[in-house]
Every structure is written in C-alpha cells, then in structure tokens.
Amino acid sequence: MFSLKEYISVKSLEEAYGLLNQNKNNVILGGLLWLKMGNKNYNKGIDLSQLGLDTITETESEVEIGCMATLRQIETSQIINNYFDGILGKSVKNIVGVQFRNCATVGGSVYSRFGFSDILTALLALDSYVELYKGGIIPLEQFVAMPIKKDILIKIIIKKDGCRASYKSHRIASTDFPVLAVCVSRCSASWKVAIGARPNKATLAINAAKLLSQNPTKDDIGAACVEALNEVKFGTNLRGSAEYRSQLAKVLVRRGVEDICK
Ligand SMILES: Cc1cc2nc3c(=O)[nH]c(=O)nc-3n(C[C@H](O)[C@H](O)[C@H](O)COP(=O)(O)OP(=O)(O)OC[C@H]3O[C@@H](n4cnc5c(N)ncnc54)[C@H](O)[C@@H]3O)c2cc1C
Known part of the structure; x- marks a missing residue:
C-alpha cells in the first residue's frame, strides 16, 4: 500500500498543476486502484474530484x-x-x-x-x-x-466521424488482463487497426490498414492480417508467447474487419 504525507482536494487545475510540480513526490490521485498496488511514499496526493471532471x-x-x-x-x-x-x-x-x-x-x-x-x-x-x-x-x-x-x-x-468499429480481446479468464486486444475501425474508406496488450503499449498497424478498401475482399483481409504481423512487434510474458499473440492477432484483426463489413 502506498502512503501520502498530505492529501489535498484542489479547487482548480491551476492549483493542481502548481502542486504537482512543487515536488517530484507529489502525485495526482485517480481512482487509486493502480496506485494502491505499489508501496511508494508520496509527499502530497492531489485529488481532482471537486473539479467537475467526471462527466x-x-x-x-x-x-x-x-x-x-x-x-x-x-x-x-x-x-x-x-x-x-x-x-x-x-x-x-x-x-x-x-x-x-x-x-x-x-x-x-x-x-x-x-x-x-x-x-x-x-x-x-x-x-x-x-x-x-x-x-x-x-x-x-x-x-x-x-x-x-x-x-x-x-x-x-x-x-464523432461516423466510424464503424469492432473491439476484441482474448483473456485466459474473463476478468484477467488481456492476452491480446484488437480494435478495428472504418471511417468512410479509411481503416485503423490498433493492437494492444502485445504485451506492450497499444500501437497502430498502419500498413495493414492501408491494404483494406471500403469493402475488402477475403484476400485483402488476409493480406492485411499478414501485414499486421509483419509490422507490429509481439512479446512474451506469463500470459502468452510472442508467437501465440501473433496468431491471435491474425484471427482478431480478421474478425474485427469482418464485423464491420457485415
Ligand atoms: C488488479 C488490476 C487489474 C486490472 N486489469 C485491467 C485490465 O484487464 N484491463 C485494463 O485495461 N486495465 C486494467 N487495470 C487498470 C485499471 O483499469 C486502471 O487503468 C488503473 O487502475 C488506473 O486507474 P485509476 O483511476 O485507479 O488510477 P490511479 O491508480 O489513481 O492512478 C494511476 C496513475 O495515473 C496518474 N493519474 C491519475 N489520474 C490522472 C490525471 N487525470 N492526470 C495525470 N495523471 C493521472 C496517477 O498519478 C498514477 O500515476 C487493472 C488494474 C488493477 C489494479
């Protein structure tokens, strides 16, 4: 569990930013669920909850x-x-x-x-x-x-650009961290393919998306899936190997594109 020397509920963003930069051990408080997993000793905890930013x-x-x-x-x-x-x-x-x-x-x-x-x-x-x-x-x-x-x-x-989108994740158990997460979107004829939990930060497969037309054929979708594996790096952790993740990505990207084209 982390500790705070002082808790401050700020009245403005200006005050919050001033406090944040006053000391390297001052910290913004969100819902605290991640912070409480650590055991750091912070100086001031800055609470934004009185600023109406929860809308x-x-x-x-x-x-x-x-x-x-x-x-x-x-x-x-x-x-x-x-x-x-x-x-x-x-x-x-x-x-x-x-x-x-x-x-x-x-x-x-x-x-x-x-x-x-x-x-x-x-x-x-x-x-x-x-x-x-x-x-x-x-x-x-x-x-x-x-x-x-x-x-x-x-x-x-x-x-709000009228995008169609599809989100898919694969988990060992339903509430566990994802082994892989994929989100595909199509705005007019322009696609985006985002791959996360690789297990690194989410990234866009830009070249793969370029291979998709407004209504891609099965071959186009297959080529985009292969390209996504070429351009995105996958890693290994206790939830899965890089190779397993790349195979999952191929399937989840295809399913995402197909969802949107239905
Ligand atoms: C056990 C567990 C399981 C989880 N499983 C998943 C999962 O499967 N998928 C998933 O996507 N996420 C998962 N998460 C992450 C979770 O969804 C939240 O993203 C995480 O708890 C951070 O949100 P928080 O409000 O608790 O932030 P906090 O713990 O309060 O803060 C986290 C960090 O963000 C900073 N911060 C908070 N708000 C701001 C702000 N407005 N501006 C600048 N800095 C800020 C804090 O200073 C701190 O450094 C999991 C977390 C835990 C603890």
Whole structure:
C-alpha cells in the first residue's frame, strides 16, 4: 500500500498543476486502484474530484470524457454507447468487476499508458485526442508514443466521424488482463487497426490498414492480417508467447474487419 504525507482536494487545475510540480513526490490521485498496488511514499496526493471532471458530454462533432469519469460510467453511458458501435463500453466490461470499474478512472487509465490497456487500444482506433493542462490537445497516438512526464490529463476527446468499429480481446479468464486486444475501425474508406496488450503499449498497424478498401475482399483481409504481423512487434510474458499473440492477432484483426463489413 502506498502512503501520502498530505492529501489535498484542489479547487482548480491551476492549483493542481502548481502542486504537482512543487515536488517530484507529489502525485495526482485517480481512482487509486493502480496506485494502491505499489508501496511508494508520496509527499502530497492531489485529488481532482471537486473539479467537475467526471462527466461524459457531447457536442455536435465530439464526445468528451472527463478524466475523473469512471470505467463504469463509460460502460453505461448512453452517449458513449450511441457511437462507434459501442466499442468503448465493450472494451472495459471485462476489467475486474463492477465495483472496481466504479472506482477506476479514465484519467488514471489513459495517463498511465499501460501495456495491457483495453481502453487505450479501443481509443487508438478512433480519432481520439487527450487534453493536457500544460501540453494542450494532442492526438492520442502522439501521447502514447511520448515518454511519461508530469502533467494533468483533463479529458479525452473523440471526434464523432461516423466510424464503424469492432473491439476484441482474448483473456485466459474473463476478468484477467488481456492476452491480446484488437480494435478495428472504418471511417468512410479509411481503416485503423490498433493492437494492444502485445504485451506492450497499444500501437497502430498502419500498413495493414492501408491494404483494406471500403469493402475488402477475403484476400485483402488476409493480406492485411499478414501485414499486421509483419509490422507490429509481439512479446512474451506469463500470459502468452510472442508467437501465440501473433496468431491471435491474425484471427482478431480478421474478425474485427469482418464485423464491420457485415
Ligand atoms: C488488479 C488490476 C487489474 C486490472 N486489469 C485491467 C485490465 O484487464 N484491463 C485494463 O485495461 N486495465 C486494467 N487495470 C487498470 C485499471 O483499469 C486502471 O487503468 C488503473 O487502475 C488506473 O486507474 P485509476 O483511476 O485507479 O488510477 P490511479 O491508480 O489513481 O492512478 C494511476 C496513475 O495515473 C496518474 N493519474 C491519475 N489520474 C490522472 C490525471 N487525470 N492526470 C495525470 N495523471 C493521472 C496517477 O498519478 C498514477 O500515476 C487493472 C488494474 C488493477 C489494479
């Protein structure tokens, strides 16, 4: 269990950012589920829960998810489920259990850029952005590639571009970490293929996606699956070998594309 010398419920993002950079051992608090797995001694714990950042809203062109929204809110949100074939809700529904998802936040999940992350894989296949207090609005793909440095993730922004999408994960048991996660999307004729839990951070298979036309043939889909294996690196951990993951990827990418073309 981690410890805090001081707990502060901030009144503004400005205050939070000031505190965060005051001392290298000051930390932003999300739902605490990951933090509590560690045993670090932090100086100040910065709680954002009084800032109204736990909402899921939509504008004409975007869906916005505040950093303190929980995974359960994502799973049950009418707004989220209206778009992208409901893949965001589907991507979180196997994470541990309802009580856990009632606490785990989107901010903690995305900011941490976990190699096993379901939601990062799903968001990467959409036209997603993160808004950082200091870093401003940047594409999620860029954020995932950046080294982790101190900032506050304020919200996730997803463009409502009429994308079709399909999310698939493979798990040894239904609530375990994923062995592999795949999300495929199609916006007009443009595809995205995101592969996560490799077991490294989710990444896009850009060349594979280019092989897919608006209505790809069986051969096109087969070629895209082979290309995905060429361009994405898989690794081995206790949940599966690199070779097993690459075979899973081939199957899950094909199923994802077929789902969208149905
Ligand atoms: C046992 C267990 C099983 C899990 N299984 C899965 C799984 O199968 N699939 C999956 O995708 N995920 C899984 N997770 C991860 C989980 O879903 C959350 O992503 C994780 O708990 C982080 O969310 P949190 O709100 O608890 O963050 P916290 O633990 O509070 O914070 C995590 C980190 O993010 C930082 N942080 C939090 N909010 C912000 C913010 N707004 N801005 C900047 N930094 C911030 C904190 O300072 C900390 O460094 C699992 C976690 C645990 C503990």
